[in-house]
Amino acid sequence: MADTGKVDQPYTPPPLWYKDAIVYQIHVRTFYDSNGDGVGDFQGLIQKLDYIQNLGVTAIWLLPFYPSPLKDDGYDISDYNSIHPSYGTLDDFRAFLQEAHRRGLHVITEAVVNHTSDQHPWFQESRSSKDNPRRNWYVWSDTDDRYRGVRIIFVDTELSNWSWDPVSKAYYWHRFFSHQPDLNFDNPEVCEAVWNILKFWMEMGVDGMRLDAVPYLVEREGTSCENLPETHEILKFLRKRVDEYFPNRMLLAEANQWPSDVRPYFGEGDECHMAFHFPLMPRMFMGIQLEDRKPIVDILQQTPAIPDMCQWAIFLRNHDELTLEMVTDEERDYMYDSYAKDSSMRINVGIRRRLAPLLDNDRRKIELMNGLLMSLSGTPIVYYGDEIGMGDNIYLGDRKGVRTPMQWSGGWTGGFSLADPERLYSPVVSNIMYCPQAVNVISEQRSAHSLLSWMKLLIRTRRKVKAFGSGTTEFLHPENHRVLAYVRKLGSETILVVNNLSASAQAVEIDLRKFRGAIPVEMSGGSIFPRIGELPYLLTLGPYQFFWFRLRRI
Numbered sequence: 001m002a003d004t005g006k007v008d009q010p011y012t013p014p015p016l017w018y019k020d021a022i023v024y025q026i027h028v029r030t031f032y033d034s035n036g037d038g039v040g041d042f043q044g045l046i047q048k049l050d051y052i053q054n055l056g057v058t059a060i061w062l063l064p065f066y067p068s069p070l071k072d073d074g075y076d077i078s079d080y081n082s083i084h085p086s087y088g089t090l091d092d093f094r095a096f097l098q099e100a101h102r103r104g105l106h107v108i109t110e111a112v113v114n115h116t117s118d119q120h121p122w123f124q125e126s127r128s129s130k131d132n133p134r135r136n137w138y139v140w141s142d143t144d145d146r147y148r149g150v151r152i153i154f155v156d157t158e159l160s161n162w163s164w165d166p167v168s169k170a171y172y173w174h175r176f177f178s179h180q181p182d183l184n185f186d187n188p189e190v191c192e193a194v195w196n197i198l199k200f201w202m203e204m205g206v207d208g209m210r211l212d213a214v215p216y217l218v219e220r221e222g223t224s225c226e227n228l229p230e231t232h233e234i235l236k237f238l239r240k241r242v243d244e245y246f247p248n249r250m251l252l253a254e255a256n257q258w259p260s261d262v263r264p265y266f267g268e269g270d271e272c273h274m275a276f277h278f279p280l281m282p283r284m285f286m287g288i289q290l291e292d293r294k295p296i297v298d299i300l301q302q303t304p305a306i307p308d309m310c311q312w313a314i315f316l317r318n319h320d321e322l323t324l325e326m327v328t329d330e331e332r333d334y335m336y337d338s339y340a341k342d343s344s345m346r347i348n349v350g351i352r353r354r355l356a357p358l359l360d361n362d363r364r365k366i367e368l369m370n371g372l373l374m375s376l377s378g379t380p381i382v383y384y385g386d387e388i389g390m391g392d393n394i395y396l397g398d399r400k401g402v403r404t405p406m407q408w409s410g411g412w413t414g415g416f417s418l419a420d421p422e423r424l425y426s427p428v429v430s431n432i433m434y435c436p437q438a439v440n441v442i443s444e445q446r447s448a449h450s451l452l453s454w455m456k457l458l459i460r461t462r463r464k465v466k467a468f469g470s471g472t473t474e475f476l477h478p479e480n481h482r483v484l485a486y487v488r489k490l491g492s493e494t495i496l497v498v499n500n501l502s503a504s505a506q507a508v509e510i511d512l513r514k515f516r517g518a519i520p521v522e523m524s525g526g527s528i529f530p531r532i533g534e535l536p537y538l539l540t541l542g543p544y545q546f547f548w549f550r551l552r553r554i
């Protein structure tokens with residue numbers, strides 16, 4: 001089907017910008033409140049763009065900011081072409097986009113299209129009667145026994161993927177909360193409507209869109225209703241349109257699946273440009289807990305190759321729980337036991353905690369995990385606040401505890417807002433270890449040794465290395481399995497990364513014969529290490545220490 005709508009396209013990002021990007025994930029609501037109403041907004045975000053630029057990241061991913069009843073923090077959208085009034089106006093968004101671009105920051109927004117809010121006019125029409133022209137925009141049934149056996153994702157709140165609609169006296173299908181009815185992608189009108197959403201935001205100038213919950217677009221009897229060929233057809237259709245109208249824009253698949261099931265979301269370079277690597281994330285936490293490289297190496301070795309123009313998105317934490325869907329039952333028990341002893345830390349199939357508390361606020365572990373994030377294959381994503389070591393509040397319900405106000409300074413509201421603390425959309429973290437008096441941007445800016453200063457250095461170092469974004473990865477196999485070592489290579493650039501995953505000092509002998517004659521230069525300080533020869537290369541590492549070496553040929 002050809003699209004005849006005119007497209008106004010003033011802007012084209014550079015090709016493959018996403019491959020070398022470092023992404024900072026932000027919720028506009030949580031970042032900075034400019035008008036003192038207790039809710040973060042676009043004008044506030046604009047004021048903080050210098051901070052983001054200074055951090056060294058190259059792209060911003062924004063959580064949904066559209067009109068919404070906010071029963072799923074904005075992932076329940078009631079109008080795709082507008083801005084939630086408490087965050088500002090479309091003009092504010094345009095100003096933000098312009099200011100971000102002016103600073104060389106790309107912007108990724110959310111396309112939550114598997115489902116809408118039940119308050120969306122489409123659903124209101126669809127439910128209004130069985131012969132409404134929009135009836136077929138959602139998935140309706142007279143019984144609740146179709147698609148039996150399909151897993152429930154929000155197991156803590158939902159009992160079924162069907163809910164009864166008392167208005168039109170039928171059941172509707174939903175993979176998430178019951179207030180989020182799934183759109184019916186078998187209807188070509190829905191596909192066109194979804195394209196129009198992408199077009200609206202890309203025309204405005206967003207560089208990329210995250211396709212939320214993408215495995216669940218299409219349902220078929222007798223299947224898991226996940227990753228179906230028909231779903232891939234729809235993605236190919238959307239990608240074709242994007243390429244036609246908006247060259248170099250990026251689509252990022254949120255498919256929380258095993259690597260072999262995620263691989264098809266890249267297609268032959270004709271579906272999504274990027275996809276999250278979900279299974280890697282818990283295995284990084286397992287690796288440092290077990291003090292063994294095996295979980296990390298195993299999952300990356302099981303990860304199929306992807307087309308050259310594609311890229312994995314990797315992360316340590318995000319706005320959701322640390323999901324444990326893509327691990328075995330045994331691994332899940334181990335993760336709960338290690339990282340979520342208190343049941344308030346658990347939600348659905350995962351752990352609702354931020355990075356610093358997960359790692360017991362151990363600066364060495366936090367550095368090591370960020371070092372892995374910045375040196376493994378993929379585009380790294382840093383979740384707002386994790387760069388200063390923010391804490392969480394596991395008692396706030398749902399995933400709210402990892403979405404508390406950004407802590408800019410030491411006041412009652414953490415410098416997030418001029419409103420009274422009681423008025424904030426969420427309480428600020430107030431425990432003695434992580435309250436704004438203990439953890440905030442201003443104080444970390446004062447010290448060259450703070451986590452924030454260290455993160456800036458790490459990010460700057462990463463940006464000097466093309467191989468981290470686009471190079472190959474070769475794992476080395478030293479006998480000491482507490483050490484994870486790999487070589488990242490692109491053209492003549494060769495980087496050796498050596499990580500001690502354990503709490504004790506380690507010595508390791510690495511076979512580097514194929515680099516004989518090269519001189520390792522440690523990248524954070526520029527020190528020269530002994531030339532590589534025939535013998536196994538001996539390194540010693542302190543607890544959780546890691547090295548990045550540039551291998552110099554002369």
Ligand code: BGC
Nearest residue numbers: 072075112176212213254320
């Ligand atoms: C988002 C969640 C959201 C869900 C339903 C996702 O996968 O990351 O935050 O609750 O989609 O929209």
Ligand code: MG
Nearest residue numbers: 033035039041
């Ligand atoms: Mg505000």
